[in-house]
Amino acid sequence: MTNNDVLILGSGIAALQLASLLNKDLNVRILTKEKVRTANSYLAQGGIAAAIGEHDHPSKHITDTLEAGRYHNNQKAVEQIIHAAPGLIKFITEQGSVFDKNQKGELLLGMEGAHSEKRIVHGGGDATGKNMVEFLISTLKENVTxxxxxxxxxxxxxSENRCIGVKAKGSxxxxxxxxxxxxxxxxxxxxQLFTYTSNADTVSGDGIAMAYLAGVEVVDMEFIQFHPTLLYLNGETKGLISEAxxxxxxxxxxxxGxxxxxxxxxxxxxxxxxVVSQKIYEYLKKGYNIYLDISKIKNFKQRFPSITSICEENGIQLSKGRIPVAPGSHFLMGGIKTDLFGRTSIKGLFxxxxxxxxxxxGANRLASNSLLEGLYMGEKLSSWLNEAVYEDIVGTEIKRPFIPQEKVILPDRQQIKDTMMERVGIVRNEVNLKNQKAWLDTFNAHQINDLDNYSLEEMTKIFMLMIANLITEAALKRTESRGGHYRSDYPMEDDHHWLNKTIIHKNSRGMETNHEYIETALAT
Structure with missing residues (x-):
């Protein structure tokens, strides 16, 4: 038995920010599926968005965030996180040399898609995630294992439906x-549910699946962001080419040309x-090749060292001024429903x-808002946990909601990815979604109750099937196009009916989908 004050699953920026800010008298343990640096955060190239430029203001950043999110956002969350951004950047800048600066010692600010001002703070040119993760690891105290x-x-x-920990399996x-x-x-x-992706190999929805199995509310799973530009060679994506x-x-x-x-x-x-991903996808489906023409960018190799390495490793001659690209899955806007402290619908679980x-x-993430959200939520939750009252939970009776059953024959992982990309990818329609739902239902992954006897690979596939089902179900229910969710059979936004959340939770008999006006996205 291992008892902890705080148990963190994952090792990205949100996890490390939280761990680094917790009081040193708390017993903190981080569990990571592979290595501590095997996370999407470590791969993040673009940067962190913050309205700190001379002509910028949080109100502009808020407007851009709502526009990109197609007004499906929680405006309170947008306002609080965006207003906190400059302070978060200032705090990190005062702690270490993480971000790039000019000769005057001022932070360099970059521009990315859908931003109205230069406000992207970056480190190591295009290695912001790596710089941030290394910095946060260096700040961890001895109380963190x-x-x-x-x-x-x-x-x-x-027995009170309180979360008191996790069950895990080692290598x-x-x-x-x-x-x-x-x-x-x-x-x-x-x-990793899709054939083409910028994500680390480990990112397959495990935490969301665990929460769903425990009955936690999961929301907006139809909103998947496909990054427009992944390096694309011989039918495979090789890495991210940053929006920067x-x-x-x-x-x-x-x-x-x-x-x-x-x-x-x-x-x-x-x-x-x-918008950009859908346009590239249209051209690729018609047999065209699409390239990023970088010929007008001066000092490309110095400005983008990580991207240069990816290209050179794959035989791309940057001197020719073109990089072949294709869109791939990049970011999930939905997930486990939380408040701004990270609290879920189950006590003790965040x-x-x-x-x-x-x-x-909202329905589509504004570039470089994700690392910002990770920093904000890690800091916000740390302040809550640092003031929390800690109870002795050793020996607490465990309620097991699962019933053992025969093992299920599972499909190949690649088959899951390929069918999701084809039927539930960038462009969706009712026929493909229903075909995918019927195929997924043959496995009944969400009704598998006892995972103890499954291997690590089998558990990964079970969780992938569960998340695929949640995404497909939500995409079927949303009969409009909004943000990262595009339906060719419903190509327009429907503000009258659809500025609401798609909530999915598991009851004792399986999956139940509710559409409730729990939050008005934006009243303007």
Missing amino acids: IEEDVFAYELLLN DGQIKNYYSNNTILATGGCG VRGEGAVLVTDD TPIMEGVHPLKDLGPRH AIGEAACTGLH
């Missing part, structure tokens, strides 16, 4: 219970990600980072 290669797969609940197959007063899901999104490249002047073109975003959106190549849904991102 990190355990790697631990796959948490079940939330432990007591050696041994099962272990970790008890805690406070359990935090910071496990990231679910990008277009912010510096790169243009999307066809083989003959025709710019594809002319006349599509006022911001052209810097339009909202769902969620922060991409696994959570605060409502900041």
Whole structure:
């Protein structure tokens, strides 16, 4: 038995920010599925958005966030997080040399898609996530223990339906219970459900699936952001080409140099990600190749060292001025429903980072708001936990809501990814969604009750099937197009009916979907 004051699942920016700010008299344990640096945060290139420029203001940042999110956002969350951004950047800047500066010692600010001002703070050119993760790891105190290669797969609940920890399996197959007063899901999104993705190999929706199985409310799972520009070679995506490249002047073109975003959106190549992704997808489906024309960017290799390495490793000659690209899954706007402290619908259980849904991102995340949200939620939850009263939960009776059953024959992981990309990807319609729902229902993954006898690979596939089902179900219910959710059979937004949340939770008999006006996105 292992008992903790705070148990954190995941090792991205939200998790590390939280751990670094907790009081040193708290016993804190971080469990990570693979290695501490194997997280989406470590791969993040673009930066962190904050209205700190001379001509910028949080009100402009708020407007851009709501516009990108197609007004599906929780306005209170948007306002609080955006207003906190400059202070969060200032605090980190005072602690260490994380962000890039000019010769005057001022922070360099970049431009990204759908932003009206230069407000992207970056580190190491295009290695912001890596810089932030290394910085936060360096600030961890002795009260923080990190355990790697631990796959948490079940939330432990007591007779009062309070979360008291997790059940996990190590790489050696041994099962272990970790008890805690406070359990935090910071496990990231679910990008690995799709064939093409910018996400780390470990990001397959585990935390969200665990929360769903425990009966926690999950919201807005239909809103998946597809990043427009992943390096694309021989039918495979090889890595992310940051939006900052277009912010510096790169243009999307066809083989003959025709710019594809002319006349599509006022911001052209810097339009909202769902608009750009859909346009690239249309061209690719017609047999065209699409490239980022970087010929007008001066000192490309110095400005984008990480992207340069990715390209050179894959044989791209940057001297030719073109990078072949395709869109792929990048970010989940939905997730575990939380408030602005990360609290879920179950006591003792919290969620922060991409696994959570605060409502900041609405239907489509504004570029570089995700690392900002991770920093904000980590700081906010730390202040709550530092003042919390801690109870002795050792020996508390555990309620097991699961009933053992025969093992299910599971599909290949690649098959899950390919069918999701084809039927529930960038462009959706009722026929494809219903076909995918019927295929997923043959496995009844959400009714698998006892995971103890499944291998780590099998548990990953079970969770992938569960999350795929949640996304498909929500996408079927939302009969409009909004943000990252595009229905070719319902191509327009429907503000009259659809400025509301899609809530999904599991009851004792399986999946139940409710549409409730729990939050008005924006009353204007």
